[in-house]
Amino acid sequence: MIELVNLTKRYGRTLAVDHLNLTVEKGELFGFIGPNGAGKTTTLRMMAGILGATEGTIAIAGIDVAEYPEKAKKIIGFIPDRPFLYEKLTGMEFMGFIGALYGVAEEDFPVRAEELLQRFSLYDWGDHLIESYSHGMKQRLIIASALLHDPEIIIVDEPMVGLDPAGIRMVKNIFRGLADNGVTIFMSTHTLEIAADLCDRIGIIHRGRMIALGTTGDLRGTARLNEGDLEEVFLRLTGSGEETL
Amino acid sequence: MKEITTLLLPRYLSFKNAGISQDGGNRRVRLLLFTVIGILFWTGVFIAFYRVLTYFRGIEEFGDILAHKLLSMVIMTIFSLLVFSGIVASLSKLYLSRDLILVHSLPAARGSIFMARWLESTIDSSWMALFFSMPVFLSYGIVYKAGAFYYLTAGMTMVSLCLIASAVSVFLVLITAFILPAGRIRSLFVLLGLIFVVALIVAFRLMRPERLVNPESFASLILYLKEMGTTGSPLLPTTWAFDCLSAALANLKGKALFNLSLCWSCTGALSYIIGWTADLVYFGGYTKAQTSSARLLVHKIAVSSHRRRLFGMIPRPLRALVVKEVRTFFRDQTQWTQLFLIAALIVVYLYNFSVLPVEQAKIRTVYIQNIFSFLNMGLAAFVLTAIAARFVYPAVSCEGEAFWIIRAAPVELRQFLWVKLFVYYVPLLILVELLIVISNILLQVTPFMMVLSVVTIFLVTPGIIALGIGLGAAYPDFHAENSSQSVTSFGGLFFMLISAAFIASVIILEAGPVYQFFMADIQGRRLSNLQLGWLVISFVIVLMICALAVILPMRLGERRLGN
Numbered sequence: 001m002i003e004l005v006n007l008t009k010r011y012g013r014t015l016a017v018d019h020l021n022l023t024v025e026k027g028e029l030f031g032f033i034g035p036n037g038a039g040k041t042t043t044l045r046m047m048a049g050i051l052g053a054t055e056g057t058i059a060i061a062g063i064d065v066a067e068y069p070e071k072a073k074k075i076i077g078f079i080p081d082r083p084f085l086y087e088k089l090t091g092m093e094f095m096g097f098i099g100a101l102y103g104v105a106e107e108d109f110p111v112r113a114e115e116l117l118q119r120f121s122l123y124d125w126g127d128h129l130i131e132s133y134s135h136g137m138k139q140r141l142i143i144a145s146a147l148l149h150d151p152e153i154i155i156v157d158e159p160m161v162g163l164d165p166a167g168i169r170m171v172k173n174i175f176r177g178l179a180d181n182g183v184t185i186f187m188s189t190h191t192l193e194i195a196a197d198l199c200d201r202i203g204i205i206h207r208g209r210m211i212a213l214g215t216t217g218d219l220r221g222t223a224r225l226n227e228g229d230l231e232e233v234f235l236r237l238t239g240s241g242e243e244t245l
Numbered sequence: 246m247k248e249i250t251t252l253l254l255p256r257y258l259s260f261k262n263a264g265i266s267q268d269g270g271n272r273r274v275r276l277l278l279f280t281v282i283g284i285l286f287w288t289g290v291f292i293a294f295y296r297v298l299t300y301f302r303g304i305e306e307f308g309d310i311l312a313h314k315l316l317s318m319v320i321m322t323i324f325s326l327l328v329f330s331g332i333v334a335s336l337s338k339l340y341l342s343r344d345l346i347l348v349h350s351l352p353a354a355r356g357s358i359f360m361a362r363w364l365e366s367t368i369d370s371s372w373m374a375l376f377f378s379m380p381v382f383l384s385y386g387i388v389y390k391a392g393a394f395y396y397l398t399a400g401m402t403m404v405s406l407c408l409i410a411s412a413v414s415v416f417l418v419l420i421t422a423f424i425l426p427a428g429r430i431r432s433l434f435v436l437l438g439l440i441f442v443v444a445l446i447v448a449f450r451l452m453r454p455e456r457l458v459n460p461e462s463f464a465s466l467i468l469y470l471k472e473m474g475t476t477g478s479p480l481l482p483t484t485w486a487f488d489c490l491s492a493a494l495a496n497l498k499g500k501a502l503f504n505l506s507l508c509w510s511c512t513g514a515l516s517y518i519i520g521w522t523a524d525l526v527y528f529g530g531y532t533k534a535q536t537s538s539a540r541l542l543v544h545k546i547a548v549s550s551h552r553r554r555l556f557g558m559i560p561r562p563l564r565a566l567v568v569k570e571v572r573t574f575f576r577d578q579t580q581w582t583q584l585f586l587i588a589a590l591i592v593v594y595l596y597n598f599s600v601l602p603v604e605q606a607k608i609r610t611v612y613i614q615n616i617f618s619f620l621n622m623g624l625a626a627f628v629l630t631a632i633a634a635r636f637v638y639p640a641v642s643c644e645g646e647a648f649w650i651i652r653a654a655p656v657e658l659r660q661f662l663w664v665k666l667f668v669y670y671v672p673l674l675i676l677v678e679l680l681i682v683i684s685n686i687l688l689q690v691t692p693f694m695m696v697l698s699v700v701t702i703f704l705v706t707p708g709i710i711a712l713g714i715g716l717g718a719a720y721p722d723f724h725a726e727n728s729s730q731s732v733t734s735f736g737g738l739f740f741m742l743i744s745a746a747f748i749a750s751v752i753i754l755e756a757g758p759v760y761q762f763f764m765a766d767i768q769g770r771r772l773s774n775l776q777l778g779w780l781v782i783s784f785v786i787v788l789m790i791c792a793l794a795v796i797l798p799m800r801l802g803e804r805r806l807g808n
Contacts, residue, residue: 050652052808073655080653084646086569088576093569100565101654129576 001026001184006056009042016042018208024186029179031199032188035238039208040188041157048078048155061152077151081158083138087131091122091141102149116144135162153184160191172198196230206238248353252361275735291380298388317487319381323374324410324483331414334370338362340422340534359523363415371407389494398493398501402486405508409482412515419522422530482511562656566664583635598687618690622698626705626748629677637669637713638740642722659803666714674706705751708794709744715798716740719805747794754783
C-alpha cells in the first residue's frame with residue numbers, strides 16, 4: 001500500500017532523510033518513531049506530497065506521488081502535528097471546504113460531516129469560528145476532516161498532541177477500527193506506549209536512516225534485549241539514554 | 246527600569262540577528278532597496294521644501310508668514326499621523342500580538358510590561374515620521390541660517406512630540422479596550438477606519454482645494470492674511486512645538502526653551518498618567534482581548550439561485566477555494582479598515598475630477614480633457630497597483646500556517662493560484678472600470694478616449710492582479726504575524742516596481758499613436774499609412790505585454806511555491 005524506495009531529502013548540506021526503504025501493507029497500523037530531528041516529519045510530508053524528495057520514490061497504493069500528486073492525495077488523509085486551520089471559517093464550513101476539495105459527494109456530505117463532528121464531540125461547535133476553538137478541538141477537527149473522504153491511507157504526525165485522555169482513547173479506538181477495516185495508517189509519534197499498544201509494526205528512524213523495523217518483539221531482538229519495554233529498546237537503539245546519562 | 250530593558254531585549258536581539266537568519270540575504274537586498282528609496286524620498290522632500298522656503302523668503306514680509314504657516318501645518322500633520330499610527334501600533338502591541346501570552350507569563354511587573362510595550366509601539370509608530378520630517382526641519386534651518394541651537398531644539402521637540410502623540414494614542418486605546426465588550430477589541434480597527442474615512446472626507450471637503458485656482462473666491466486679502474497669521478490654541482502641544490521651533494529659528498533662546506520645557510513637562514505628565522491608567526485598566530482589557538473575537542455580522546447570507554447558478558459553473562473543488570477565499574477575507578475585521586480607506590480614496594479621486602476647472606484652462610478644452618483622460622488611465626492603474634499591493638500580493642501569504650491544507654489537498658498549485666487571481670480580478674476590474682468610466686464622464690471626454698480607456702484598463706488589470714498573485718506566491722511569508730505587511734518585503738517592493746514598469750510601458754506604447762490619432766481627428770484629416778502601422782504595431786505589442794504579464798508571474802509563482 002505504501003512503498004518508499006531510496007527516499008532521500010536534503011536541506012542544503014543537511015541530510016534529513018537518508019535512502020529510506022520501507023513497505024507498509026494494506027490495513028497495517030505502522031508506527032514511526034525516532035528522536036527529535038530524526039527525519040520523521042520530513043518523511044511524512046514527502047509521503048503526503050507536501051514536500052518533494054531529493055531522491056527516491058514514494059508509491060501510495062501503486063500511485064507515484066511525485067508523478068501523480070493529486071491522484072495520490074485523493075486517497076490520503078493527512079493529519080499534521082500542529083493544528084493550523086482557517087481561523088475565520090466555522091467548523092462545518094471547514095468540513096465543507098475539505099469535502100469539496102476531496103470530492104465527497106454533495107448529497108453524502110451533510111450526513112457524513114454531522115456524523116464525524118458528533119463522533120469527535122464537535123457538533124455543538126459546528127457553527128462557531130475555528131478561532132474560538134481550543135488546541136484540542138482544532139486537533140479533533142483536523143482528524144475529523146481527514147476522515148471525511150474515507151481515505152485508504154492515513155498519514156498522521158503526532159496525533160495525540162493537545163488531546164485530553166478521552167480524546168486520546170477515542171482516536172486510538174478509531175485508528176484501530178479503521179486499520180481493522182483495511183485502512184493503512186502511518187503514524188509518527190513520540191508517545192512510545194501508544195506506539196507499542198496500537199501499532200502492528202514499528203520503524204525507528206535515527207539521523208534519517210531506518211535503524212530498526214518490526215514488532216516490539218523484533219525490535220527487542222535488534223536491540224539485543226531479552227526484556228524491557230519499547231522505551232528501553234528505543235533508548236538503546238538511538239543511544240539517547242546514554243546521552244541523557 | 247532593568248525589567249523594561251530586559252523585556253525590550255527580544256525585539257532588539259531579533260533585529261540584530263535578522264542578518265544571520267536564513268532570510269539574511271533577502272533582508273540585505275530589502276534593506277538596500279529601502280535605503281535607496283528612503284534616500285531618494287528624503288532628498289526629494291528636502292529639495293521641495295528648500296525651494297519653496299527660498300521662494301517664500303524672497304517675498305517681503307508675507308513670505309515669513311507663509312513659511313511659518315507651512316511649519317505649523319507640517320507639525321499638525323505629523324502629529325495627526327503620529328496619533329493615528331500610534332493607535333494602530335499600540336492596539337496591536339498591547340492587546341493582539343502573539344507573544345503577549347508568553348510576555349504575560351513571565352515574572353515581570355505588569356507596569357513594566359506595559360511600559361516596554363508602549364515604548365516599542367512608540368518606536369514603531371514614530372521612527373518613520375521622525376526620519377522623514379528631518380529634511381523639512383533641515384531646509385528651514387538652512388534657509389533661515391539657524392545655528393546648532395535650532396537643530397538641537399528641533400530634535401528634542403520632535404522626540405517629545407512623538408512621545409506625546411504615542412501617549413495620547415495609548416490612553417485612547419487603554420480606555421476603549423477596557424470599555425468595549427470582550428471579543429470586540431478587533432472591531433476597534435473597523436471603528437478607527439470609519440472615523441478616519443469620515444475625517445478625511447470632511448477635511449477634504451472643508452479645504453476645498455479647487456478654490457486655489459479661482460482667485461475671485463478670496464473676498465479680502467487682509468482677511469486671508471489675518472487667517473494665515475493665526476496661531477493654534479496655547480493648550481495644544483503642536484502650538485508649543487511650533488512656537489519652540491519658530492523661536493529657535495529666530496534665535497530667541499528664552500522663548501524656545503520655555504516652549505521646549507512645556508513639551509517635555511507634558512511628556513512627563515502624560516507618561517505618568519498612562520502608567521497610572523494602565524495600572525487600573527490594562528490587564529482587565531488585555532484579559533478581555535484574549536477571548537475569541539465576536540463576529541461583527543453573524544447573520545447567514547442566503548445563497549440566491551442566481552449566485553448558485555453562477556458558482557455552479559465552477560468545478561466543486563475550485564468553488565470551495567473561491568468560497569473559502571471570500572469568507573476568510575470578509576470575516577477578517579482588520580481588512581475592513583483598509584476597505585474603508587479605499588472607499589475614501591475613491592471618493593476623493595472622483596471628487597477631484599468633478600471639481601477640475603478644465604473650462605478655465607487656457608489650452609483648448611477638448612484637448613486638455615482628453616489629456617487628463619489619458620493620464621487618468623495611468624493613474625487608475627497605479628491606484629489598482631496600490632490596492633493590489635495591499636490585498637492581492639499578500640493573498641498567498643494570507644494562507645499562513647494553514648497552507649499545509651492546500652499542499653496536502655488533491656488540488657494543483659496552478660488551480661489554487663488561478664482561483665486567487667479570479668477572486669481578486671472580478672471585483673477589482675469592476676472597481677477600476679467604474680473609476681475610469683465615471684471620471685471620463687465627469688471630464689466629458691470623446692467616445693474614442695472612453696473606449697480606449699475602458700479597453701486599456703480591461704487589458705492591464707489581469708496583468709497587475711497576476712503580478713500580485715504570482716510574485717506573492719514566489720515570495721510568500723507564511724509565518725508573518727500580519728501577512729498584509731508582506732508588501733514591505735522584498736517581493737512586495739519588487740511587485741510594485743514591476744507593476745509600475747508594466748503600466749508605464751503600456752501607457753508609453755499607446756501615447757504616441759493615440760496622440761497622432763487624436764490630432765488627426767481634431768484636424769479632420771486621415772491617418773497616414775505609417776501612422777496607421779505604428780498604431781497597429783503598438784497595440785499588438787501592448788497585447789503581448791499584457792499577456793506576458795499574466796503568464797510569466799503565474800508560472801514563476803507556481804514553480805517557486807511548489808519548491
